[in-house]
Amino acid sequence: MKSGKFWAWVVFIVGAAYFFIPLMATVEFSLRMRRGVHSFDAYQIVLGDARFQSTFLYSVIAAVFTIVLGILVVVPAAYWIRLRLPQLRPIVEFITLLPLVIPAIVIVFGYIRMYGSNSPLPFLASNMGANALLVIGYATLALPYMYRAVDTGLRTIDVRTLTEAAQILGAGWSTIITRVILPNVLIAVLSGAFLTFAIVIGEFTMASLLNRPAFGPYLQNIGANRAYEPAALAIIAFAITWGCMSLIQILSRFAPKSANRPN
Amino acid sequence: MAEPFLSIQHVRKSYGSNTVVQDFSLDVEPGEFVSFLGPSGCGKTTVLRMVAGFEEPSAGRIFVAGKDITRLKPNQRNVGMVFQAYALFPNLTVAQNIAFGLKVAGMPKADADRRVAEMLEMIKLPQMADRYPYQLSGGQQQRIALARAIAPKPKLLLLDEPLSALDAKVRVSLREEIRSIQKKLGITTIFVTHDQEEALSISDRIAVMYGGKAEQVATPFEIYNRPATKFVANFVGTLNVLEGKVTDAASGKVQVNTQEVELKGKLNGSKSGDTLALALRPEAISLGRQPGRDSSLSGEISEVHFLGSVIRVRVGIGNNTVSLDTFNNSATPPPAVGEKAEISFSSGDMLVLH
Numbered sequence: 001m002k003s004g005k006f007w008a009w010v011v012f013i014v015g016a017a018y019f020f021i022p023l024m025a026t027v028e029f030s031l032r033m034r035r036g037v038h039s040f041d042a043y044q045i046v047l048g049d050a051r052f053q054s055t056f057l058y059s060v061i062a063a064v065f066t067i068v069l070g071i072l073v074v075v076p077a078a079y080w081i082r083l084r085l086p087q088l089r090p091i092v093e094f095i096t097l098l099p100l101v102i103p104a105i106v107i108v109f110g111y112i113r114m115y116g117s118n119s120p121l122p123f124l125a126s127n128m129g130a131n132a133l134l135v136i137g138y139a140t141l142a143l144p145y146m147y148r149a150v151d152t153g154l155r156t157i158d159v160r161t162l163t164e165a166a167q168i169l170g171a172g173w174s175t176i177i178t179r180v181i182l183p184n185v186l187i188a189v190l191s192g193a194f195l196t197f198a199i200v201i202g203e204f205t206m207a208s209l210l211n212r213p214a215f216g217p218y219l220q221n222i223g224a225n226r227a228y229e230p231a232a233l234a235i236i237a238f239a240i241t242w243g244c245m246s247l248i249q250i251l252s253r254f255a256p257k258s259a260n261r262p263n
Numbered sequence: 264m265a266e267p268f269l270s271i272q273h274v275r276k277s278y279g280s281n282t283v284v285q286d287f288s289l290d291v292e293p294g295e296f297v298s299f300l301g302p303s304g305c306g307k308t309t310v311l312r313m314v315a316g317f318e319e320p321s322a323g324r325i326f327v328a329g330k331d332i333t334r335l336k337p338n339q340r341n342v343g344m345v346f347q348a349y350a351l352f353p354n355l356t357v358a359q360n361i362a363f364g365l366k367v368a369g370m371p372k373a374d375a376d377r378r379v380a381e382m383l384e385m386i387k388l389p390q391m392a393d394r395y396p397y398q399l400s401g402g403q404q405q406r407i408a409l410a411r412a413i414a415p416k417p418k419l420l421l422l423d424e425p426l427s428a429l430d431a432k433v434r435v436s437l438r439e440e441i442r443s444i445q446k447k448l449g450i451t452t453i454f455v456t457h458d459q460e461e462a463l464s465i466s467d468r469i470a471v472m473y474g475g476k477a478e479q480v481a482t483p484f485e486i487y488n489r490p491a492t493k494f495v496a497n498f499v500g501t502l503n504v505l506e507g508k509v510t511d512a513a514s515g516k517v518q519v520n521t522q523e524v525e526l527k528g529k530l531n532g533s534k535s536g537d538t539l540a541l542a543l544r545p546e547a548i549s550l551g552r553q554p555g556r557d558s559s560l561s562g563e564i565s566e567v568h569f570l571g572s573v574i575r576v577r578v579g580i581g582n583n584t585v586s587l588d589t590f591n592n593s594a595t596p597p598p599a600v601g602e603k604a605e606i607s608f609s610s611g612d613m614l615v616l617h
Binding site: 157158161162164165166167168169170171172175179180183184 | 315316317336337338340341342343344346348350351352353354363364367368408411412415
């Protein structure tokens with residue numbers, strides 16, 4: 001037993017070092033902007049930059065829209081496949097995996113050709129259209145994560161019986177999805193939402209090629225032209241990610257209690 | 264005769280070439296408690312699900328209070344249902360679960376709250392209103408499921424093996440409670456079960472099902488004492504089946520092994536020389552000659568099992584074996600294996616199985 005505990009600690013320390021040493025090195029480097037002393041100059045410059053604020057806000061809004069679109073598409077689809085079309089599951093799983101196999105650059109070039117200003121659906125002819133196309137593209141990129149998260153959530157409840165119980169009590173489909181299914185897979189949906197947020201905040205290819213003022217292209221631009229600011233930005237992005245995780249933990253405490261989450 | 268409240272008319276259900284329910288018909292009177300009893304795969308749940316609207320019949324019609332509901336969606340039928348797996352909404356409290364159907368129907372909150380309180384009183388769980396389903400035992404969850412099904416005052420109550428996930432003691436008390444609530448509310452009820460004791464103890468009538476058909480629809484007393492088919496006789500209760508040969512159809516004489524019994528008026532349609540399956544319930548048989556029992560057969564005791572208050576004895580009569588229980592009497596030693604024995608019964612208790 002004692003030897004097992006010893007090796008467990010060794011593995012833990014090695015793992016923690018693997019994650020934390022590069023992080024600490026980045027933090028340390030980001031504080032070296034002023035010669036000879038540690039300072040937050042790099043952070044001040046980054047946070048004070050108007051482009052940082054605008055691109056970050058743009059990406060946050062895009063992430064929120066992407067999450068809403070993802071939920072609207074994935075929750076009913078995953079639910080219906082579990083309830084009525086289980087034979088389609090392997091096909092749908094394969095389709096949802098495609099964004100992992102097809103590079104974003106291929107998707108975005110396809111979009112540019114399909115939805116250019118001369119096409120029958122000229123999304124790219126206006127700013128709003130391009131923004132909508134970016135959100136649709138992000139929802140596609142996040143599909144593998146969102147679908148799996150929701151599908152795993154649905155696996156933990158008896159979808160068919162709960163649906164039938166609600167139906168026999170007079171509920172229609174919208175009531176069943178919003179009042180019975182969604183609240184019971186809320187934690188899974190939140191996990192999918194978090195992953196979507198993380199993807200959207202750092203995404204570069206789509207935003208850059210669709211010429212959108214998003215956070216990803218800004219990060220790339222700073223990284224290419226400055227020394228200390230990219231390190232500060234990396235730490236800020238890391239803090240945002242951790243902030244999101246904490247937020248989900250807090251939100252999940254307020255989520256409806258279920259048999260699957262007893263406390 | 265009054266119009267039936269629920270009328271299932273020549274209903275059939277097929278999945279591809281597999282027919283699971285074939286030409287099932289049943290009329291249920293208002294306030295009646297009818298059980299569908301049968302082994303797994305006999306089609307009882309499929310019929311119930313067709314009444315609920317979860318399955319569409321391949322043929323036939325279903326009427327409730329004279330209205331054809333065959334093509335109505337489940338949420339348009341005003342039917343209550345209790346599922347085997349409880350099916351309480353895990354994200355809602357007990358009170359919210361019971362109020363679900365009322366809210367969907369658009370009942371004002373004050374009225375819904377009153378109805379929920381009334382339902383909680385009825386199932387004797389008023390203190391559980393704010394609990395979540397995971398905080399309740401199986402029996403409590405099923406009581407809540409019953410209250411939830413009844414709260415919107417459905418025309419018909421469907422119970423799909425609601426007791427089978429519960430332990431034996433809770434099962435008995437809950438089935439009595441279900442029956443008492445059903446009687447009090449006078450709600451027409453269909454109860455699906457594979458447990459014959461459950462069906463016999465609480466039903467007004469039982470439909471014994473096998474192979475997608477109703478073998479017999481009758482009162483529990485009739486089902487047990489006058490089974491219409493061999494399947495019903497075998498499925499309901501314990502039965503000793505003996506092989507007999509008709510020796511004189513006119514006078515009702517049948518030979519069992521080498522011995523003769525007289526079954527007056529029971530050999531309708533049988534001819535001399537026909538082989539028949541005869542059945543006797545264990546409680547209709549006594550060991551030794553008893554007054555008032557007009558028939559007897561002789562054999563040899565093949566097994567004796569001491570079960571405390573009763574002794575189970577098996578008697579071999581040629582190729583047939585008859586099982587019977589006798590009360591344990593401390594003054595009399597139990598019979599011994601290998602002893603010659605005579606069993607007596609009333610010829611009226613002997614069933615001829617078709």
